[in-house]
Amino acid sequence: MKAIAFYLPQFHPIPENDRWWGPGFTEWTNVAKGRPLFEGHYQPHIPADLGFYDLRLGETRIAQAKMAAQYGVEGFCYYHYWFNGQLLLEKPAEAMVAEGQPDFPFCYCWANETWSRRWDGQEHEILITQDFARYDPSAHFEYLSSSFRDRRYIRISGKPLFLVYRIDQFPDICSTVKAWREAAAALGLPGIYLCAVRSHMHSLSDIETIALGFDAIVGFEPHSRVLLRQKTWACIRYLLPRSFNYLLRRLGLGRYFHERPVLHVFDYSKLVRTAMRAGKSAVRFFPCVIPSWDNSARRRSGATVIQNDDPVLFEAWLRNCAERVKDNPKDEQLVFINAWNEWAEGCHLEPDLRHGNRFLEAVARVFGTPHASQDLQDYADRREHHG
Numbered sequence: 214m215k216a217i218a219f220y221l222p223q224f225h226p227i228p229e230n231d232r233w234w235g236p237g238f239t240e241w242t243n244v245a246k247g248r249p250l251f252e253g254h255y256q257p258h259i260p261a262d263l264g265f266y267d268l269r270l271g272e273t274r275i276a277q278a279k280m281a282a283q284y285g286v287e288g289f290c291y292y293h294y295w296f297n298g299q300l301l302l303e304k305p306a307e308a309m310v311a312e313g314q315p316d317f318p319f320c321y322c323w324a325n326e327t328w329s330r331r332w333d334g335q336e337h338e339i340l341i342t343q344d345f346a347r348y349d350p351s352a353h354f355e356y357l358s359s360s361f362r363d364r365r366y367i368r369i370s371g372k373p374l375f376l377v378y379r380i381d382q383f384p385d386i387c388s389t390v391k392a393w394r395e396a397a398a399a400l401g402l403p404g405i406y407l408c409a410v411r412s413h414m415h416s417l418s419d420i421e422t423i424a425l426g427f428d429a430i431v432g433f434e435p436h437s438r439v440l441l442r443q444k445t446w447a448c449i450r451y452l453l454p455r456s457f458n459y460l461l462r463r464l465g466l467g468r469y470f471h472e473r474p475v476l477h478v479f480d481y482s483k484l485v486r487t488a489m490r491a492g493k494s495a496v497r498f499f500p501c502v503i504p505s506w507d508n509s510a511r512r513r514s515g516a517t518v519i520q521n522d523d524p525v526l527f528e529a530w531l532r533n534c535a536e537r538v539k540d541n542p543k544d545e546q547l548v549f550i551n552a553w554n555e556w557a558e559g560c561h562l563e564p565d566l567r568h569g570n571r572f573l574e575a576v577a578r579v580f581g582t583p584h585a586s587q588d589l590q591d592y593a594d595r596r597e598h599h600g
Contacts, residue, residue, distance in 0.1 A: 214535060214538065214539065214546040214547075214548070214580065215287040215288060215318075215367075215546065215547050215548070215580075216285060216286050216287055216288075216531075216548050216549075216550055216576055216579075216580045217286070217287065217288040217289070217290050217318075217320070217367070217547055217548070217549050217550070218281065218286050218288070218289055218290065218549070218550045218551075218552060218553035218562060219289075219290050219292065219322065219549065219550070219551050219552040219553065219555070220289040220290060220291045220292065220319075220552065220553045220554060221240065221292055221552060221553075221554050221555050222268055222291060222292060222302040222303075222304075222305045222306060223239060223240040223302050224239050224240050224241065224266060224267065224268045224554070225239060225267050225268045225269045225302075225304060225305065226238060226239055227301065227302060227304075229301060229340075229341070233330075233340050239267075240556060240557050241265050241556070243510050243511050243556075243557035244257060244258060244259075244510055244556045244557050245257065246510050247509065247510035247557075248509075250476055250509060250516075250518075251476070251478070253520075254509075254518070254520070255507070255520055255522070255559070255567060256507065256509060256510065256559075257510060258507075258510070258556055258559055258561070258565050258567075259565055259566045259567075260556065260563060260564070260565055260566075261564040261565055261566050261569060262280070262563070262564045262570070263276060263277065263280070263563055263564070268304070268305040269304060269305070269308070271308065271312060271314060274305060274308070274309055274314070274315055275314055275315045277289075277315075277553070277554075277563070278315035278316075278317035279315070280563070280573070281317065281553065281562075282317060283573075283577075284562075284570070284573035284574065284576050284577040284581060285576045285577040285579070285580035285581025286550070286553070286562065286573075286576060286580070287318060287580070288317070288318035288319055288320065288367050289317065289318075289319045289320075289553060290319070290320050290321065290322050290376065290549065291305075291306045291319060291320070291321050291322070292321075292322055292324045293306070293321040293322060293323050293324065293357075294324055295323060295325070295353055295356070296341055296342070296343060296344075297344055297347050297348060297349065298349075298352060298356075299341070300356075301328075301341070306319075306321075306360070310359055310360050310363055316365065317365065318365050318366070318367050319360075319363075319365055319366060319367065320366060320367040320373070320374040320375065320376070321357065321360065321375060321376065322376035322377075322378055322410065322431075323375070323376065323377050323378060324378045325343055325377060325378055325379050325382055326343065326378065326379055326382070327339055327341070327342045327343050328340040328341045343382060345382060345383055345384060346384070348383075348389070350389060350392035350393050350395075350396050351392070351395075351396045351399065353396075354393065354396035354397060354399075354400060354405075355396075355400070357375075358400050360373075361373040361397075361400070361402055361405075362402075368406070368544070369406040369428075369544045369545055370403075370404075370406070370542075370544065371403045371404070372397075372402070372403055372404040372405055372406040373397075373402065373405055373406065374406045374408065375393075375405055375406065375407055375408070376408045376409075376410050376431055377407070377408070377409055377410060378410045378412055378433075379410075379412055379414060379415075380409045380410075380415070380422070380425070380427075381414055381415065381416070381417075386425050386426075387425055387426055390407060390425060390426035390427065391426065393405055393407060394407075394426075406428050406429070407426070407427045407428050407429075408427060408428065408429045408430065408431045408499070409422050409425070409427045409429075409430050409431070410430075410431045410433050411430055411431065411432050411433055411436065412433050412436075413433070413436060419494045419495060419496045419498060420495060420496060422496075423496045423497075428497065429496070429497035429498065429499060429545070430494070430496065430497070430498045430499070431498075431499045431501065431549055432498065432499065432500045432501035432549065433501050433549075433551060434484075434488070434501045434502060434503045434506075434551055435479075435484065435503060435506050435517070435519055457472075472513060472514040475514045475515045475516070476509065476516050476518060477515070477516070477517045477518065478518045478519075478520075479517070479518070479519045480519075481505065481519050481520065481521035481523075481526060482523075482526055484519060485526050485527075485529060485530045488500075488530060488533075489529070489530060489533040493537055497541070497545060498537075499538065499545075499547040499548065499549055500534040500537055500538070500548055500549070501534075501548070501549040501550070501551055502527065502530045502531050502534055502548065502549075502550050502551070503519070503527075503550070503551045503552075503560055504521060504524070504527045504550075504560065504561070504562060504572045504575075505519060505520055505521040505522075505527075505559055505560060506518070506519040506558060506559055506560050507519065507520060507558065507559025507560070508557065508558040508559065509559075510556075510557045510558075510559070511557045511558065518559075520559070522567075522568070524568070524571040524572050524574065524575040525575070527572055527575050528575035528578060528579060531548065531550075531575060531576065531579045531580075532579050534548045535548055535579055535580070548580075550562065550576070562576065
């Protein structure tokens with residue numbers, strides 16, 4: 214059984230971010246902007262053991278892998294940014310492949326969204342566009358071939374594991390899936406194991422998704438389905454500022470007036486309870502867990518906060534997900550964690566000054582050491598019941 218953590222490579226400067234956001238911009242720029250917005254709000258998130266690192270340094274990448282392996286994380290899923298031959302944030306992964314270090318399993322998730330200034334994938338103030346009319350699957354897989362052939366690359370039944378974040382973006386995803394499989398065969402690979410990520414924009418059922426030609430689905434949290442029951446009050450509370458912001462965007466007045474702050478605060482324990490009570494998918498499905506979530510450091514308006522200061526709740530959810538995949542074939546016993554290092558989204562396993570390595574220790578108890586005797590799901594239920 215493997216725990217795989219999503220991995221953000223935006224911790225080094227690139228020319229494009231220098232142009233779009235200012236010289237020297239990295240994800241740490243956003244992290245440093247974090248401020249508490251209500252009583253008890255945990256901001257900013259400050260890294261502990263690894264500090265404010267630069268992913269151009271091999272020593273940093275090795276230290277991350279060593280820490281992950283120590284606590285039971287068995288692979289990183291690097292976000293991969295490909296725009297018809299133009300790459301963004303590719304240097305950490307390219308260096309990792311070229312240097313053969315760290316000696317740690319990895320795979321890719323193609324984050325195939327258009328980039329915009331709103332950080333949420335919406336078509337607003339576009340920075341770089343995904344042009345799927347010109348997409349060439351063969352050229353894409355040719356670039357990825359050195360990674361797919363790397364002995365560290367995560368495989369299922371011998372096939373490289375490849376995730377696609379937004380399958381809804383393709384005009385004909387069935388044809389694209391067929392082209393990917395043909396491209397893999399042309400490279401001499403035994404196939405490709407394709408996973409559709411159930412992102413926040415994914416509206417198809419699991420059965421409909423697999424029918425498109427995918428091998429499996431990867432959950433992605435937080436997802437609107439598990440937050441749905443908590444959304445009503447969040448929408449009502451900020452109805453007026455949301456309406457004001459909508460008009461600003463519709464009228465193109467955003468450069469003259471600031472949007473009003475909008476904050477959506479959700480209860481992590483209720484999210485955990487909803488996720489753990491969900492029925493098991495009828496198809497091959499790899500669940501996902503978050504330790505917490507807070508993108509207020511990135512967004513002035515419309516931020517979502519799901520604060521969690523209790524690693525035991527996180528552990529309960531992890532253990533539930535492990536139970537869901539335990540009967541799969543061995544190389545399909547996968548649980549994804551969002552994320553290893555999404556610092557500006559308050560979603561990281563890497564130690565911070567507030568929690569240290571407590572969330573990593575929770576991972577180790579589920580994936581790296583024998584099960585604890587405490588019934589953690591009952592514990593989570595009791596916490597919610599008593600508020």
